[in-house]
Amino acid sequence: MPTNKPAYIEESCLVVMIASCLETPHKETGGFLIGKGQKGRLIFGQRMDCLTLNTAYPVLTQESGHDYWLPGNLSAYNRITDSIRSMGLDLVGEYHSHIGDGSKLSIADKRFIQDEHDRFRSKGFEVSNWIEIVLNISEKRYSRKQARSFGCHLFRNRIRITLKGFRDPRIGYSVTIAAYWFDHEKVAFQEAPLYLP
């Protein structure tokens, strides 16, 4: 796998990730990513081989706090992965939020991803190109009232989403999204360029 292979986030996947992370903006959250590899997808006028992320599934049975996120019930967790697979869909990785800590993977994140990969393998399926998406949420406070707005732009391989005035006219959120490939043979992580429609 070329390590700089891009990941393309479809709108439906982005909406679920953003809404699920902003459901609890003071607590981490996370879930699974469903997608598939695509050859020659047209992205900004160029044909690229990429991983297309079709949708995300937020895990409901989780334990989380300001700086951690874990499956709260292993049987429930297994039922999610089993049902996704029995519908013939490919699990390609996971996403989780950070609360103002930046969008880099922590040491605990890297250990968790490795364990997840091994756990899936022990259940008889391997995610060969694992991708982990991190969404860092920063709350913004404004002195003046802000109109309800949504902004989205790409910068340095990442995506930044800005939402203003939807809950309180003086509060907004900035969400920075980064993606990382996990190479389980080399036990290495590499940032993946992200694209949107």
Ligand SMILES: [Zn+2]
């Ligand atoms: Zn993390």
